[in-house]
Amino acid sequence: MGKFRGVDFYDVDSLLSEEERAVRDTVRSWIDERLMPIIGEHYVEGRFPKQLIPQMAELGLFGANLPEEYGCAGLNNVAYGLIMQELERGDSGVRSFASVQGALVMYPIYAFGSDEQKRRWLPRMAAGEVIGCFGLTEPDYGSNPGGMITVAKETKDGWMLNGAKMWITNGSTAQAAIVWAKTGALDDVNSIRGFIVPTDTKGFSAKDQKGKLSLRASDTSELVLQEVCVPKDALLPKSSGLKSPLMCLTQARYGIAWGAVGAAMACYDEAVSYAKNRLMFGRPIGGFQLQQARLAEMLTEITKAQLLCLQLGRLKDQGKATPQQVSLAKRNNVSIATDVARETRRLLGANGILAEYQAMRHLANLESVYTYEGTHDVHTLILGQEITGLNAFN
Amino acid sequence: MKIAVCIKRVPDSETRVKIAADGKSLDEAGVKFILNPYDEFAVEEALRLKEKAGTGEVVVIALGPPAAQETIRTALAMGADRGVLLQIQGLHPDGLETAKALAAELRDAACDLILFGKMAIDDYNHQVGPMVAELLDLPCVTTVAHLEIAGGKGTAEREIEGGVEVVEFPLPAVLTTDKGLNEPRYPALKGIMAAKKKPLDVKPTAPGPGALEILSLTPPPERQAGKIVGEGSAAVSELVRLLREEAKVL
Numbered sequence: 138m139g140k141f142r143g144v145d146f147y148d149v150d151s152l153l154s155e156e157e158r159a160v161r162d163t164v165r166s167w168i169d170e171r172l173m174p175i176i177g178e179h180y181v182e183g184r185f186p187k188q189l190i191p192q193m194a195e196l197g198l199f200g201a202n203l204p205e206e207y208g209c210a211g212l213n214n215v216a217y218g219l220i221m222q223e224l225e226r227g228d229s230g231v232r233s234f235a236s237v238q239g240a241l242v243m244y245p246i247y248a249f250g251s252d253e254q255k256r257r258w259l260p261r262m263a264a265g266e267v268i269g270c271f272g273l274t275e276p277d278y279g280s281n282p283g284g285m286i287t288v289a290k291e292t293k294d295g296w297m298l299n300g301a302k303m304w305i306t307n308g309s310t311a312q313a314a315i316v317w318a319k320t321g322a323l324d325d326v327n328s329i330r331g332f333i334v335p336t337d338t339k340g341f342s343a344k345d346q347k348g349k350l351s352l353r354a355s356d357t358s359e360l361v362l363q364e365v366c367v368p369k370d371a372l373l374p375k376s377s378g379l380k381s382p383l384m385c386l387t388q389a390r391y392g393i394a395w396g397a398v399g400a401a402m403a404c405y406d407e408a409v410s411y412a413k414n415r416l417m418f419g420r421p422i423g424g425f426q427l428q429q430a431r432l433a434e435m436l437t438e439i440t441k442a443q444l445l446c447l448q449l450g451r452l453k454d455q456g457k458a459t460p461q462q463v464s465l466a467k468r469n470n471v472s473i474a475t476d477v478a479r480e481t482r483r484l485l486g487a488n489g490i491l492a493e494y495q496a497m498r499h500l501a502n503l504e505s506v507y508t509y510e511g512t513h514d515v516h517t518l519i520l521g522q523e524i525t526g527l528n529a530f531n
Numbered sequence: 532m533k534i535a536v537c538i539k540r541v542p543d544s545e546t547r548v549k550i551a552a553d554g555k556s557l558d559e560a561g562v563k564f565i566l567n568p569y570d571e572f573a574v575e576e577a578l579r580l581k582e583k584a585g586t587g588e589v590v591v592i593a594l595g596p597p598a599a600q601e602t603i604r605t606a607l608a609m610g611a612d613r614g615v616l617l618q619i620q621g622l623h624p625d626g627l628e629t630a631k632a633l634a635a636e637l638r639d640a641a642c643d644l645i646l647f648g649k650m651a652i653d654d655y656n657h658q659v660g661p662m663v664a665e666l667l668d669l670p671c672v673t674t675v676a677h678l679e680i681a682g683g684k685g686t687a688e689r690e691i692e693g694g695v696e697v698v699e700f701p702l703p704a705v706l707t708t709d710k711g712l713n714e715p716r717y718p719a720l721k722g723i724m725a726a727k728k729k730p731l732d733v734k735p736t737a738p739g740p741g742a743l744e745i746l747s748l749t750p751p752p753e754r755q756a757g758k759i760v761g762e763g764s765a766a767v768s769e770l771v772r773l774l775r776e777e778a779k780v781l
Contacts, residue, residue: 140545142563155601159608159723167717197720210720220720 140169141226144402146440152447153215160216164223167196172227177492179354185230185310186354194265198224198235200243207247207259215450218395222446225396226403229502230355232396237306238262240388242269245315245331249373249381254333258313270311270336270343272302272360273382279304280515282317283326283379287362289318295368296320296332301361304509308343308358311336315373316362317382331376332367340365351505387460390510391453394466397474397506398442400499404474404481405435407495411485422484431480438473445469461523468516475503532587532680534577535642536611537633537663538570540595540602541653555745556621564598566605569648571715572708577646578610579713580680587643588612592636594629594738596621600731607726608718614729617736624654625741630662632738638667642703644685649674649707657707664705672698674709 143165150158171189179186193199202217203209212220217239225232243262246254261267278284287300298318308314314334321328334341340363345356373381409432412423422428449466452458478500482489489496507513518529542548543563551558566574574591581587591606593599594617603614617632637645645667647660657673664671676695677688685704689696690711718726760769775781 140543142545155604156723156727159601159605159718159726160720163717163720163723195719196717201720205721205724211724212720216720 141165141173141403141406144405144436144439144443146436147444149440149443149447153219157213157216157219160212161219161223163196164198164220165226167192168223168227172231176228176231176354177498180228180230180498181353181492183349183353185234185356187310189231190265190268193235194263197263198239199263199265200239200247200259203239203243203247203259203263207255208263209243209259213450214391214453215447218392218446218450221392221396222399222402224399226399228354228498229396229400229506230352232392232399233306233352233355233506236389236392236396237271238269240392241271241385242313242315244388245271245373245376245381245385246333248384249331249376250333251370251374253370254373258333262313267312268307268310269313269315270305270307270358270360271385272305272308272314272316273386274304275301276303276359280512282382283329285317285319285329286323287316287318288323289320289330289332291320292366295366296371298332298334298362298365298367301359303359304346305343305358305360306352307356308360309345310356311343314341314360315385316360327378329376329379329382331373331381332371333373334362334365334367334371338365338367351501353501383460386510387463390463390467391449391458393506393510394442394449394463394470395446397467397470397503398439398446400503400506401435401439401442401470401474401477404478404496404499405432405439408432408435408477408481408484411488411494415486428484431484435477435480438477442466442470442473461519464511464516464519464523467511468513468520471503471506472513475500475507478503532580532584532644533640533642534580534587534589534644534646535637535640536570536573536577536589536591536606536646537659538574538591538593538602538606538648539567539651539653540564540593540599541567541651544568544652550748550750554747556748564602566602567648567651567653569650569652569708569710570606571609571648572710572712573646573648573706574606574609574611575713575715576678576708577644578716580644590615590640590642592617592633594619594623594632594736597733600733603731604726605718607729607731608722609716610722612729614731616731616733618733619736619738623738623741624745625738625743626656626658627662628738628741630659630666632736633659634663634666636734637663644680644703645669645705647705647707649709660705660707667705669703669705670700671705671707672700673707675706676709676711678706678712 197210201210201212205211246258273282275285289296289298316332316334319328320330342361343358345358412428413421415422445466481496482500522528543565546562549558577589581589589611591611592615650657661671672687674689675687676690679686684701687698760766
């Protein structure tokens with residue numbers, strides 16, 4: 138496999154700064170050299186490539202858009218997005234790992250934590266010494282996180298947590314979990330607060346979810362919290378209500394919108410190369426109109442998604458991006474990426490089902506990405522509410 | 532320990548280069564330029580020597596167009612301390628004139644070591660390093676695959692046909708680096724951000740015209756499709772016949 142050269146039909150590169158391109162190119166070659174040779178095998182065997190964590194940390198991939206004073210790279214949001222794009226060009230599981238660590242674990246500590254918590258956790262998380270996970274979703278509360286039944290009761294010395302969380306990326310790898318729980322009545326979504334829970338605390342257990350046919354190179358776990366007692370300073374003091382975890386999700390969804398473009402680029406790249414080289418009826422299949430229609434469609438959608446991300450990133454850097462704009466990008470980009478992966482899989486014919494090629498791995502992964510961090514349908518309703526002012530959720 | 536590393540901006544080896552309309556230069560549109568891969572070994576080695584010594588300075592010097600600043604910043608992002616661009620317009624084809632410009636810059640720089648990649652992957656000349664050594668009257672070891680520096684002298688290993696040649700040399704010296712010397716680091720994201728703030732001197736330079744002039748560039752002829760003559764031992768006699776009569780190599 139040659140070096141990945143990206144997809145850039147509209148000279149989007151000229152809209153990026155020198156540093157933004159340098160960041161992207163560094164991550165791109167790292168993925169080429171360190172992930173691509175091993176990802177197929179890890180995927181088939183259902184293993185996250187843990188051995189890459191120290192290298193990811195050394196590159197500065199964790200919480201890369203958080204400030205330097207906490208050991209982070211202090212990048213702007215466009216550069217951060219480009220990192221996510223390149224990681225997911227490799228595999229959605231690897232991008233998920235970095236998304237969770239940065240946007241769902243380090244970000245809430247940065248946004249809702251005390252100075253002491255920030256100083257204690259962020260540098261070690263940036264260095265990859267502490268891996269985190271994010272516990273919001275529960276077995277019966279996915280699209281409706283406000284319904285959660287995990288509770289935190291104040292005790293003499295701190296808090297006692299009880300409940301269960303599901304679909305938790307990095308759950309069994311993590312040394313620290315950001316757990317969201319209700320501190321008041323079960324119908325009081327405003328009582329939701331965030332807690333930093335060390336995973337070796339008594340009563341905390343994580344079990345890998347088996348039988349996944351998607352995101353196989355990523356750990357997904359179920360967390361059980363049974364009378365887990367944590368000190369007072371485990372509480373994220375500035376977290377308040379459901380909007381706090383939703384703010385984290387907006388960060389992660391922003392990265393996903395970029396990541397999906399990366400997965401789509403990987404598939405398109407594979408489709409083009411296959412179409413030019415695969416001979417059928419004595420000529421390259423790329424010379425047939427049906428395959429050309431596929432490729433034209435893919436290039437069009439990737440180019441649109443790319444520009445969408447870039448403008449969203451620029452808005453975010455100006456502090457102007459809204460959660461609804463992030464929803465539009467996540468919804469569109471993951472959906473088109475899934476289509477691109479599926480069409481690539483089909484263009485590749487029988488070869489398209491092999492792990493040796495990327496398309497089916499990306500396709501299977503993207504089905505999860507389509508569903509997590511706000512399903513496609515939930516983002517549709519968020520946009521519907523934005524457009525009409527009417528809530529269609531319940 | 533003060534180390535100078537001379538680097539070059541070259542087209543990415545994966546880029547499909549196109550010849551410009553004038554027939555003697557490259558069309559740079561859409562071409563990605565990178566730090567010459569052999570120079571990456573030189574930068575990495577310089578950084579390791581500095582880190583091992585715990586003190587010192589790594590200066591990267593390039594002769595090239597304004598855009599070569601970006602190439603210098605790649606080396607700064609890897610960890611070099613400062614950069615110097617001997618700025619020219621376009622590309623300069625003459626190795627000796629390039630060497631003279633670099634030597635002039637390096638003459639009073641009081642470096643302990645001057646490192647080069649063994650060659651640039653655009654013109655494959657292998658010239659500039661040894662020429663600079665000659666102009667500065669310094670010892671030179673080319674294609675270094677292993678290096679030790681201690682007590683004011685160095686020991687270098689060069690891979691030669693069927694063996695390894697070990698060379699001892701006094702400092703200061705000029706070395707050109709080969710693949711295998713080290714594994715260059717990735718520029719970390721923090722390094723990329725820090726590179727913006729490191730000093731980069733741009734010095735307009737006008738090397739002499741030199742003896743070399745590019746008259747025309749042509750792509751290599753398109754490769755012919757191969758031929759499979761058969762399988763197994765039955766095909767051997769046909770293969771030998773074709774090698775003798777068609778390819779005329781036997």
